[in-house]
Amino acid sequence: MITELKKHPGSHGGLIAISLLAATTVAVVTSRPRASSPPTASEPASQRAAPSPGIAAAATPRPTPPVEPPKTVAVDDDAPLIAMGTTDYDDTRTSHVGVPVYGLLKKTHPRSLGRTVRSGDTLGIVYSPDVYLTSASVVEQVRNYRGQAAIDADRWRLLRWGMLPATLLRIEQTLAPQAALPLLARVTGTVVAETGSPLQVVGASPGLDVFTITDPAYAWVFVDVPDAAAGRLAVGTPAKLTIDGVARPITTKVAHVYRYVDEGMRKVRFDVHSPWPIIKANLPVTAEFQLHHAP
Secondary structure (H helix, E strand, C coil): CCCCCCCCCCCHHHHHHHHHHHHHHHHHHHCCCCCCCCCCCCCCHHHHCCCCCHHEEEEECCCCCCCCCCCCCCCCCCCCCEEEEEEEEEHHHEEEEECCCEEEEEEECCCCCCECCCCCCCCEEEECCHHHHHHHHHHHHCCCCCCCHHHHHHHHHHHHCCHHHHHHHHHHHHHHCEEHHHHHHCEEEEEEEEEECCCCCCCCCCCCCEEEEECCCCCEEEEEHHHHHHHCCCCEEEEEEEECCCCCCCEEEEEEECCCCCCEEEEEEEECCCCCCCCCCCCCCEEEEEECCCC
């Protein structure tokens, strides 16, 4: 027996249908992906999406560093030119004595700094195995001559190290090799620099000086001058030098103007001779001289 469905009383069926339709619409809308929106000013930078590296490089070109113009210094034609510099020893009167071979150095005096020496004086002796072996080779070749080139090579090596020709001749005549090599003063002057102890093991180190000898009554002074001013300086231009540690200014003349330009400046050299040996190296100097008017 089939029972006939009865119609639900009242009007609630339409409301139920509308509610189901609304719920379905909300579910569809919320399930769709959101479109990206531009970041707001209040949004933290760490939460913002980073741009693609390729896009960022194309959008932001690399800045080109500015090109600095050459450095120039203005020069007043009427005011005297003031230049700063330092002192140095006269290189033509200065000798640097180093050790050419490995060995044991014994100085002639425990302390030579400040001593006056003459050219040819012995400042110390190096006892070197290299000197002994080379002089022994010379003796062996004198006994058993094998050719002039071989013996001359050993002779030249000993002479280049500083052995005196008379000492080398005595070795060949007596056939007795020796290990002693003297360190000699090459100029007459004062020992103004000394390194090392009276007895020490030394090695052949280029540029390492044991003694520096010079005549401290003569000095060179180097000052930096603007390139524009250096072009108007001639050799013989008078100048007044104020040297730190020297009581009175020294009047001298320009000895040399160097051509090399470094950051708009050029070197100018003065040759200074003082009757009192009081000028040392690396003293600050202020030079003052008048430029020739530009044509």
